[in-house]
Amino acid sequence: MISKRAREVQISPTVALTGKIAELRRQGTDIISFNIGEPDFPTPDYVKKAAFDAINKNFTKYPPASGFLDLKEAVVNKLRIDNGLSYDPKQICVSNGAKQAVVNALYALCGEGDEVIIPVPCWVSYTEMVKLTGADSVLVKVDEKNGFALDLAAIESAITPRTKAIIINTPNNPSGAVYSEESLRQLAAMAVEHDFYIISDEIYEKLIFDEEKHFCIGSISPEVQERCVIINGVSKAYAMPGWRIGYSAAAKPIAKAIEAFQSQMTSGACSVSQKAALAAITGPQDDLNKMREEYDRRRRFMQKRLSEIDGFACDPVKGAFYLLPDISGLLGRTYAGKTIASSMDLASFLLEKANIAVVPGEAFNAKDKLRFSYANSMDNLAEGLNRIEAAIALLS
Ligand SMILES: Cc1ncc(COP(=O)(O)O)c(C=O)c1O
Structure with a gap:
């Protein structure tokens, strides 16, 4: 059936x-x-208050498919300050959680005949999302003995002419690993050399400990940024999983495809939640x-x-x-x-x-x-x- x-x-x-x-x-x-x-x-009180205000002001109409401009501008600002990336709001799509942002990116880039490399252990959803697009997942083990670091030699040997993208996730679910800048630079060089895309899921960016720093692969150069889709959101950092707000940042043609998919699938993310996310990102970070x-x-x-x-x-x-x-x-x-x-x-x-x-x-x-x-x-x-x-x- x-x-x-x-x-x-x-x-x-x-x-x-x-x-x-x-x-x-x-x-x-x-x-x-x-x-x-x-x-x-x-969820922090100042975020809840922004949502109450939005409801009281009847901020309850259909949102633009890729998100409200003020939130997209706040995301652009965040990506510039935290990650050293330069984007135009047109390159941002606000989605129903980072989950939808990852699916959108995969739909925009991948289809039948393509391969997507996924370092494993990995988040439960990646392989099923890849299946949804008709592409094939190619699972590559991380270097467990080295703190679940990327195994660059194993990734390189998994590359074929069909390789369309790799999905990376740092800090990582389920391992808790944070990928080093050096390993991400080497991965980016491989992506440029072999012409594939990098979907970089950074949803745990703010949950990082000791002297460790988050490094965003897209910040390496404009050339690398062009082949990255950066995924992030408010679910984990601001204790907002139920509000369902995530986002992607991508090169313009990819961002346009993402917006088209989203417009047909969900008409965009909840208007009230977008106001709450705006408060979370721009408000006090205490x-x-x-x-x-x-x-x-x-x-x-x-x-x-x-x-x-x-x-x-x-x-x-x-x-x-x-x-x-x-x-x-x-x-x-x-x-x-x-x-x-x-x-x-x-x-x-x-x-x-x-x-x-x-x-x-x-x-x-x-x-x-x-x-x-x-x-x-x-x-x-x-x-x-x-x-x-x-x-x-x-x-x-
Ligand atoms: C690695 C990873 N990416 C994305 C998500 C989904 O985030 P969201 O709740 O914003 O859709 C999760 C949630 O568990 C996750 O672990």
Whole structure:
């Protein structure tokens, strides 16, 4: 009954897991969530106020398909100040979350016969989005031993005449890695030499810790900027995932194609949310800084505590709000006659025995890993890790 393309696309495994957890909660089970990929903080008050004002002023008509000019100008300003990029507002498209911005970019650039290189582990949606365009994903492992850095030699050997684009994500979901300037310069040189595009998903840009700095690949030169689509948004930095505002910045012909797609698919992003996003980007950044400090505290705690648990190998990482420990040391262990053969088995075991929700590495093309989000209160993180430690002790 359904189309070939619909049959090929899988529902996001993280969304499916959220449904299972919601059902267990409805039944009264006290689940601690390490699986959630969204800030646990409320949206800052000044942002909410901008939305109330927009509603009270009846700012409720259809928006322009690619977004309101004031927000696009604010984005241009942000990209200039934070990332050293120069764009015209016409090159910006405001979308329903960074998610739609990535899909738009893929639709604008890729189709049947094209290949898109994706460093893995990667965000669950990239491969399914590529499928939607009819192109093929080419998965290339990152250098796990080197903090999940880009493996440039592996990327170079994956390039073929069909390579149309690469999707990179820094800071990274699920690994928490932040790609170095040097590696991004080398990747950009490859893109120029072999003539492919770079979709750079920078949605976790503001969640970066220690002395680490975010480097935007598009800032290398105007020539590199021309072949980049820069993706960003307000969901993670400003605790606004439900407002659904993201954006893309691209060369004019690509931006025009993105706008055309979006105009036919959604008519643009919610007018009230756009006003809220404008306030977030242009307003005081104190809330953002406070949230980042709190994530940092949790990151340090989680990394230390997870490393103390038998079977978890967890190196420090510098970005986003995730850790991706290696759990291969636990594979093959048993509980009540059942073998833990995969990270999926381990995630199910932790859900049943410890009431802990984590995302199995299979969701990110990383079979021997579990993804932990630390977008949760310190109390919950501490209690959750105690429960995990007790459950792991049951394995033989
Ligand atoms: C790497 C990455 N890109 C994009 C998104 C989507 O962001 P948004 O909620 O703004 O659509 C996410 C959300 O989890 C993500 O992890």
